[in-house]
Amino acid sequence: MSEVLLEHPLDGVALLRINRPEAKNALNAEVRRQLAEHMGVLGTDKSVRAIVLTGNAEAFAAGADIKDMAEIGAIELMLRNNHLLWRTIAQCPKPVIAAVNGYAWGGGCELAMHADIIVAGENASFSQPEVKVGIMPGAGGTQRLVRAVGKYKAMWLAMTAQPITGIEAGQMGLASTVVPDSDVLSAALDMAKTIARMPPLAIAQIKEVMLAGMDAPLETALMLERKAFQMLFASRDQKEGMKAFLEKRKPAYEGL
Numbered sequence: 567m568s569e570v571l572l573e574h575p576l577d578g579v580a581l582l583r584i585n586r587p588e589a590k591n592a593l594n595a596e597v598r599r600q601l602a603e604h605m606g607v608l609g610t611d612k613s614v615r616a617i618v619l620t621g622n623a624e625a626f627a628a629g630a631d632i633k634d635m636a637e638i639g640a641i642e643l644m645l646r647n648n649h650l651l652w653r654t655i656a657q658c659p660k661p662v663i664a665a666v667n668g669y670a671w672g673g674g675c676e677l678a679m680h681a682d683i684i685v686a687g688e689n690a691s692f693s694q695p696e697v698k699v700g701i702m703p704g705a706g707g708t709q710r711l712v713r714a715v716g717k718y719k720a721m722w723l724a725m726t727a728q729p730i731t732g733i734e735a736g737q738m739g740l741a742s743t744v745v746p747d748s749d750v751l752s753a754a755l756d757m758a759k760t761i762a763r764m765p766p767l768a769i770a771q772i773k774e775v776m777l778a779g780m781d782a783p784l785e786t787a788l789m790l791e792r793k794a795f796q797m798l799f800a801s802r803d804q805k806e807g808m809k810a811f812l813e814k815r816k817p818a819y820e821g822l
């Protein structure tokens with residue numbers, strides 16, 4: 567059975583569901599491979615304007631699969647080249663919204679942080695608990711968490727393995743928005759629908775410039791922004807968006 571399910575619930579919106587309920591959606595090699603494969607394909611599919619990534623009511627994902635890692639050595643781990651799969655997810659040019667209910671622990675929290683927007687249920691549980699099994703975050707957690715919540719919260723979370731609720735994640739800046747648990751998927755889909763109606767070239771530029779710019783020196787980042795901003799004036803959608811505003815009508819975006 568497929569461990570990552572792909573649906574198209576709304577025009578322009580793809581929904582990926584991690585589907586290993588028997589293991590709290592732990593990310594084994596097959597889940598990671600399928601996630602990367604889907605992200606690669608959806609990333610270049612013109613009909614897809616936004617991607618929602620979710621798990622189930624109990625778990626977004628309770629981490630990398632510990633059974634997969636318990637007995638391996640460093641060289642075997644290196645030869646698995648897991649980072650290439652994570653990179654495919656990180657580099658998906660389409661906006662990705664993580665809809666998080668239940669556990670987002672370890673690699674599950676890291677996966678959520680690969681998304682551009684995180685919608686969390688009030689009682690979701692976020693944690694970087696790797697230290698409890700003798701390791702550390704290894705899929706970007708040390709870096710993305712510190713950028714999301716700052717040094718002092720990130721160190722505390724990663725060194726103590728303290729889980730936090732969705733409400734706390736929202737307060738810390740780890741979630742974009744927090745909603746009742748039962749509303750998580752619908753809120754994420756609504757958001758995806760809103761984004762899917764926006765001009766896709768502008769959306770793609772916002773994502774690329776924000777992600778590349780946040781780790782560049784400010785002047786370089788501002789230059790990236792300026793170039794992307796100027797470039798959008800070559801798009802038909804910029805002409806259409808501004809013309810529609812002036813004519814007091816809804817714009818019809820083409821993605822060109």
Ligand code: CO8
Binds near residue numbers: 590593669674703
């Ligand atoms: N790996 C493998 N199996 C898991 C995992 C996991 N991460 N999480 C849960 N499961 C399995 C359990 O073993 C159990 O299986 P079984 O029924 O065969 O015994 C089943 O899921 C149900 O789990 P529980 O009975 O434990 O459910 P509870 O509701 O009692 O507890 C918890 C849920 C609290 C989430 C608990 O399962 C738990 O602590 N899980 C482990 C969480 C964890 O430590 N995660 C971090 C893993 S390390 C990691 O993520 C490194 C990331 C680096 C990325 C590098 C890429 C390779």
